[in-house]
Amino acid sequence: MDNPDDRKYTKEHEWVKVENKEGMNATATVGITFHAQELLTDIVFVELPKAGKKVEQFKQLAVVESVKSVSDVFSPVSGEVTAANNELTSNPELINKDPYNAGWIAKLKIEDNAKLNNELNNLMSAEQYGEYLKTAAH
């Protein structure tokens, strides 16, 4: 499956889609990649962050549990959680079915645009991420 090129990717297989990047109210939507859900296999539980939680880049944001294992989801960028995808509570399989849209995990409010730009430089484009998947052992 193609990784959409309207967003950025981490080495830990999370994606972030930033909207209104230049404006005052930049927001970021976070999820895990197709490859991540494939590694995890069937997801059975998602521990969602609460609105108002402040998170730093690459720090723990959520937890996903599959039949095989439990994994932390790290936030690709710093921000404050404004919403979590409550649909995942009753339908965690949305992450397996549609990791890039319906399976989003949390939305963040960006407080510092300059910091955001620096942080985005630490992430990969869809093309770079595709290369990374080919070279990394997993």
Next chain:
Amino acid sequence: MQLIFEISKPGSATRMLPDLEEGIIKIDLAKSALKEFVQSSGNSSGTLSTLDLPEVPENEIIRHYVALSRRNIGIDTAFYPLGSCTMKYNPKINEDTARLEGFAMLHPMQIFTDQHTPQDHVQGVLQLIYELEKDLCEITGMDAATLQPAAGAHGEMTGLMIAKKYFHDRKEFQRKKVLIPDSAHGTNPASAAICNFEIVTIKSNNQGLVDIENLRKNLNEQSAVFMITNPNTLGLFEKNIVEICNVVHEAGALVYCDGANMNAMVGITKPGEMGFDMMHLNLHKTFSTPHGGGGPGAGPCLVKEHLKNCLPMPRILKEETGEIGVEYDNYTRKEIMSKRYRYILVYTPYDSNLAAHSSSIGRVKAFFGNFGILVRAYTYIKAHGASGLRKNTEYAVLHANYLRVILQEHYDLPHKVVCKHEFVLSDKDIPNGVTTLDIAKRLLDYGQHAPTIYFPMIVHGSIMIEPTETESLDRLNEFAAAMIKIKEEAVSDPELVKKAPHTTVVGRLDAVAAARKPNVKWKRE
């Protein structure tokens, strides 16, 4: 198969006792007490029938549970190489001693029975706990222990609470980080999170060991504890452990040993001598007490001298009574004069006997932990003696290496070195889309319990094999033959393996549905 509730027929229960004659026993009194209990537990009608207990004749109860047990695979029925779990045989002598009347009939409140000479009724019990603490300290090279924790993870939590208290007392409040290798048991980060520590993951190097440079980079004045399992979950001994401990100590932090893999070290080497400050043991792994099925477990926490004052209370002290008694000496077969001792419990931080004990983290479990389990572990240690324990370790390591050498010809072994008590294969060389899970399921058809799978996560499709010392060469060969056969099947007839098991009562259970929509309650229709 029917549930015991479904077999139940009103009036079918075996009645062994004749009807009570009126006036012999105050049956009304008992009935009203029971009624009160039922009412107090939220049942307004208070009728006993609403408890709805199954009614089944005694012989049918036996048949029901024996039939259930025969559908299971356990250490009593099969080879059980579940990696990281040390599923060794639990000698029956452990059960004999645990059933001795003085232990089995003990009441937890018995320590309070005589106000003037408290604990006089339980001197033997306190002596056993005291001596087990001493033996475990001797085996691990630590200075003091608490036997309260009820399981390994509980021992970890106790250890981390002690570390927290230690830094609190030293006013080093900024030490909030616990460093953990990426090969660690999941309980390590869980325990650290429960104790409100922040977790830092330390990457393993390509040999599967701690990357000391990465560790050094992550150590600073915020580091509280480095938690490490030795040998690690790949079954590899951390050969640089002394240097690792030094590096951590230089940063002012403590080193915690997850003793889950102690079965590879007993009688050979001691964590206390490697530089560890604290550790836990799993008596249900290394010391042959029951494991699984609710155990219960025991996870003693052991510390070095500088952390001793933080241990949970009560502590047990041994003191001379000042009396001299006559004892029969079993070796010389003569009566000898010897000092008399008594064992006392120290509860309060201000006890004059333990003035320095005021740093205690308090209790972590009611009474003395899972005491029946402690009796079994004590029995195991005394029955084997120092040489027997060492021999067990040697066989545990020999058995793992025997299987490793055979199986590495057929499966991918990522770390091709001599292992300790266990080793980890990967799914790299398994053809035709057959997975680690498929192999585990197919092993059931060969009458073998599956190894641990998909852990540790640093190996792709892990198959983690720990045979333990208690298996015979024939059993090891049977298991190796089954693994080799399955590999051949994966090549010649992959569908056979993918659809396994074929011989069990149930095949592939729907693990996804079971996790997403657990249905564990039975309701009368």
